[in-house]
Amino acid sequence: MARIDEARRSLIVGAAVIAFGILFVVAIAVFQSKGLFKDKVEITADFRQVSGLKPGSPVQLEGIEIGMVKERRFVEIEYPCDPDTEDRGRFGQGRTDHCDRTLFCAPEGKCAELDPYSFNKDLYLRCEQDDQCREGEVCVTDEFRRRYRRVSWNSNKGLCDGYVTGHKRIQVVMAVYADRMQHIRDDSRATISQNGVLGDQLVQLSVGRGTQIEPGGQVQTIPAMIEELDNIKDRADGMFDKVESTIGGVAELAKTMGDPKTVRNIQDLLANANDVTRRTAEGTGTLGSLLNNESTAKDFSASLRNVRESASGLDRSLERARSGLQTFEQDLEPAVQRGRESIAKVSHAVEDIRDPNSKSLAAELLSDPEGKLVGHVEQTLGGARRLTAGINAGEGTAGRLLRDPKVYDDLVGFFQGLQRSGAIKFLVRWARARDTRDPRIPRAID
Known part of the structure; x- marks a missing residue:
């Protein structure tokens, strides 16, 4: 009896192991197919x-x-x-x-x-x-x-x-x-x-x-x-809104067209248009005269020609103005260059004046903090003013010469004596005769 039970247990265990192995293989295959x-x-x-x-x-x-x-x-x-x-x-x-x-x-x-x-x-x-x-x-x-x-x-x-x-x-x-x-x-x-x-x-x-x-x-x-x-759905809602707006506009237009006053206004407008068309066809009125009168058409053509000629003249004037602007632009650049050169020279002169090592008079005047040079200049000008005042007052040799009338009379008498002197006149005529470049004096024949 014990042997039978042991054999049955062995059979059950073996079957369970086989089933588990089969399930394991199937699970691996399934997981592999799922990519796990x-x-x-x-x-x-x-x-x-x-x-x-x-x-x-x-x-x-x-x-x-x-x-x-x-x-x-x-x-x-x-x-x-x-x-x-x-x-x-x-x-x-x-x-x-x-x-x-x-x-x-x-x-x-x-x-x-x-x-x-x-x-x-x-x-x-x-x-x-x-x-x-x-x-x-x-x-x-x-x-x-x-x-x-x-x-x-x-x-x-x-x-x-x-x-x-x-x-x-x-x-x-x-x-x-x-x-x-x-x-x-x-x-x-x-x-x-x-x-x-x-x-x-x-x-x-x-x-x-x-x-x-x-x-x-x-x-x-x-x-x-x-x-x-x-x-x-949102687009449909937008389209429905537009349709409603359009229908509202059409309804408003229909309402307006149903108004007797609007109908009368439209009828009057059409009547006026028919009247204008009729008068134009008959050659009456301003538009009819313009379209049917030969003289008016000629005048209109002449006016158009004048307009074209004026436009051509305006084009020529614009072309001349454009040429003048080009010439002005060409002349402007050298003038600007000369102005730049002059400004550069002025800047160089200013820099030279501002240079403390410069020996020029202007630099010395600007860089003289104690005012010595200015004092010398003022002293010199003061002496010149005093000298001029002395001469005007008749002081000194120059003053007496300028202020004494006797000196003036002596000089006048001296020059009058020279004019009356025969020797002086002879010397003047001889000098003029020797000068061959003076055509007014005949040359002496040797």
């Missing part, structure tokens, strides 16, 4: 909403599973960008794409989102460029809409609107296989989709062609279907 033993790296993607996505949800690359969602967390983040190259130009030739499709690059170099339109035009300034808007606003122009097509805006163009650069997102951390990272590039995109019609939510990645993303890098996102529906 493969090397993984982490990348992130920021979504507006992740309805139905949870840790453990699959991550697919074009439909092929390459990892799973590891963590979800709320973040407040800013994305840097370059306003000169963001969404501008050709791919691979300096174009950058750092902002999500629903964002634009603000002037301060951060990805921004426009404030929702409030459907009240009085709250928005009209503009043609950003500098016409207030601080913290951007001008929504045609060029802006062409550049950022996915940015939500439900009003007309040419309005200033505010924006925000700080974004609240749900950051999804994904663990993907390291050997699949070569297909995830900086132009790859992530979106949340369903695994079948009734399946769980998953993260779907697209294959890119740009630079390979590094471990820990970020993949830009594409709005989910529910977000696209919200955008369509």
Whole structure:
């Protein structure tokens, strides 16, 4: 009996070991197929909403599973960008794409989102460029809409609107296989989709062609279907608002057209137009005379010719003025150069005067702190003034000569005696006769 029990225990233990081995092999195969033993790296993607996505949800690359969602967390983040190259130009030739499709690059170099339109035009300034808007606003122009097509805006163009650069997102951390990272590039995109019609939510990645993303890098996102529906709803609301405004304008126009006074005004206007047309066709009135009278047409043609001739004369005058300006400009430069040379000479002279080692009289006068030289000059001038005063008073030899009338009478008598002297007259005639250059005196023949 004991042998039977021992054999039964051995059989049970052996069966359990075999079953455990089979389960172990199956588990290894399953885990291997799930990639649990493969090397993984982490990348992130920021979504507006992740309805139905949870840790453990699959991550697919074009439909092929390459990892799973590891963590979800709320973040407040800013994305840097370059306003000169963001969404501008050709791919691979300096174009950058750092902002999500629903964002634009603000002037301060951060990805921004426009404030929702409030459907009240009085709250928005009209503009043609950003500098016409207030601080913290951007001008929504045609060029802006062409550049950022996915940015939500439900009003007309040419309005200033505010924006925000700080974004609240749900950051999804994904663990993907390291050997699949070569297909995830900086132009790859992530979106949340369903695994079948009734399946769980998953993260779907697209294959890119740009630079390979590094471990820990970020993949830009594409709005989910529910977000696209919200955008369509907002656009529809904007269209309905425009339709209501248009219908209101049409109703107001119909109301105005139904007013008897407006109808009479239109009838009178049409009657006046018919009367003007009739008189013009008959050649009466100012316009009719102008169009049907040959003399008036000739005068009008002559006036046009005079205008053309005046315009030609004006062109010639402008050309002469332009030539004169060119000549003046050519002559101005040498004059300016001469002026500069003169100023340089004056500056050199001033520097020489200011030089304490200079020996010139002006430098000595300016650099004479004790006033010795000035005192000498004043003494010299004082002596000259005293000498002049003495001469005027008849003092000294010069004064007596100038003030004594006898000296003057003696000099006059002396010169009169010279004029009466025959010897002096003979000498004068002889000198003039010897001077052959004087044609008035005949030459003596030897």
